[in-house]
Amino acid sequence: MSQQTLRQKLEILADAAKYDASCASSGTSKKNSLGGKGIGSTEGMGICHAYAPDGRCISLLKVLLTNHCIFDCHYCINRKSSNVRRARFTPQEVADLTINFYKRNYIEGLFLSSGIIKSSNHTMELLVEAARILREEYDFRGYIHLKTIPEADPGLIHQAGLYADRVSINVELPTTSGLSRLAPDKDAVQIEGALAKTKSRIIEAKDERKRFKHAPRFAPAGQSTQMIVGADDASDADIVGKASNLYGNFGLRRVYYSAFSPIPDASAVLPLKRPPLMREHRLYQSDWLMRFYGYAPGEVAQATDTHGNLPLDIDPKLAWALKFRGQFPVDVNRAAKEQLLRVPGLGTTAVGRILAARRHRTLRLDDVAKLTQSIAKVRPFLVALDWRPSTLTDRADLRALLAPKQEQLELF
Numbered sequence: 261m262s263q264q265t266l267r268q269k270l271e272i273l274a275d276a277a278k279y280d281a282s283c284a285s286s287g288t289s290k291k292n293s294l295g296g297k298g299i300g301s302t303e304g305m306g307i308c309h310a311y312a313p314d315g316r317c318i319s320l321l322k323v324l325l326t327n328h329c330i331f332d333c334h335y336c337i338n339r340k341s342s343n344v345r346r347a348r349f350t351p352q353e354v355a356d357l358t359i360n361f362y363k364r365n366y367i368e369g370l371f372l373s374s375g376i377i378k379s380s381n382h383t384m385e386l387l388v389e390a391a392r393i394l395r396e397e398y399d400f401r402g403y404i405h406l407k408t409i410p411e412a413d414p415g416l417i418h419q420a421g422l423y424a425d426r427v428s429i430n431v432e433l434p435t436t437s438g439l440s441r442l443a444p445d446k447d448a449v450q451i452e453g454a455l456a457k458t459k460s461r462i463i464e465a466k467d468e469r470k471r472f473k474h475a476p477r478f479a480p481a482g483q484s485t486q487m488i489v490g491a492d493d494a495s496d497a498d499i500v501g502k503a504s505n506l507y508g509n510f511g512l513r514r515v516y517y518s519a520f521s522p523i524p525d526a527s528a529v530l531p532l533k534r535p536p537l538m539r540e541h542r543l544y545q546s547d548w549l550m551r552f553y554g555y556a557p558g559e560v561a562q563a564t565d566t567h568g569n570l571p572l573d574i575d576p577k578l579a580w581a582l583k584f585r586g587q588f589p590v591d592v593n594r595a596a597k598e599q600l601l602r603v604p605g606l607g608t609t610a611v612g613r614i615l616a617a618r619r620h621r622t623l624r625l626d627d628v629a630k631l632t633q634s635i636a637k638v639r640p641f642l643v644a645l646d647w648r649p650s651t652l653t654d655r656a657d658l659r660a661l662l663a664p665k666q667e668q669l670e671l672f
């Protein structure tokens with residue numbers, strides 16, 4: 261086989277990395293400008309965006325070190341039995357690409373993951389080496405997100421955290437049974453053990469920095485993980501429960517959800533169709549409810565249907581409010597912050613503004629309307645100086661009134 265050029269390797273390994281959602285936002289519809297129609301694409305690969313600890317949005321070169329892999333996870337395009345073009349960078353090549361793109365102002369950092377070659381330790385050594393060259397030889401101060409391999413020696417994961425801003429370990433599937441069926445080489449206990457160790461190191465490093473100014477940083481942007489949605493039969497309630505445990509037990513900054521997408525030459529144990537992208541979006545919304553709106557995981561699960569899945573046509577907050585109408589309407593001028601945060605259509609910013617504004621005057625419905633995109637969604641759940649929903653809150657057709665209108669299917 262002829263030697264691959266750096267460009268060919270980049271093409272293969274940036275494309276192979278696009279399935280990892282750990283640093284990306286997704287849930288958008290597929291669009292591209294192939295054929296000269298329009299500009300831009302939502303299917304691109306190579307550069308993704310992430311948020312730095314200080315809230316800045318930064319662009320990252322997103323690549324795999326290699327898409328060779330000795331594991332055979334059924335859902336993965338890079339698995340051992342997959343018939344894809346393979347490529348492999350050296351750590352030096354990754355470091356050089358990062359620096360060159362950085363100097364041209366294309367990127368501000370690196371997201372580096374990898375298939376597993378030879379052994380978990382060997383692969384982890386290569387990932388660490390790429391980060392070491394960047395930090396120690398090029399004095400690179402930009403953002404580095406390293407994917408770590410749970411089976412690797414803890415000492416190597418420790419080194420990864422010393423070079424990287426963020427580390428991540430994918431739990432991959434929400435249930436242990438799903439993991440053993442679809443990723444037979446992976447071990448849920450080992451994955452959670454690695455997450456626990458990383459959490460302890462992050463805490464220890466923070467403590468040491470408080471005592472010794474020059475103590476080394478360890479993954480200052482924390483750790484994250486990814487769960488694949490729709491490759492097994494786990495319900496949304498299972499996924500939400502798992503995410504809540506992960507946040508609680510391992511102090512994760514983020515749990516990312518990635519809707520399973522069918523891959524070429526897929527294994528027969530996988531579903532033929534991808535789940536609706538809206539499912540991924542609803543899971544992100546439920547994640548938000550737990551992290552910023554004070555909902556317990558059990559309450560998010562209350563918003564699911566009899567199969568444990570979140571509705572696709574309305575958001576989980578509205579679904580919960582419709583099920584628990586007895587808790588509404590709440591008085592915008594008197595209700596506690598926690599109650600206002602449960603009103604469909606009111607986000608955290610709107611609630612903050614309401615709390616600030618009502619110190620100076622009694623609010624009318626129009627005042628609230630200026631703070632929200634859809635006052636129609638808010639009205640059934642809120643009392644204001646000049647507004648009381650009376651029977652609207654209890655109307656049997658309220659869900660139909662508030663659900664976004666479906667687009668008419670084209671018949672011809």
Ligand code: SF4
Nearest residue numbers: 329331333336339375
């Ligand atoms: S370990 Fe599994 S998920 Fe990761 S690259 Fe290999 S086959 Fe894919």
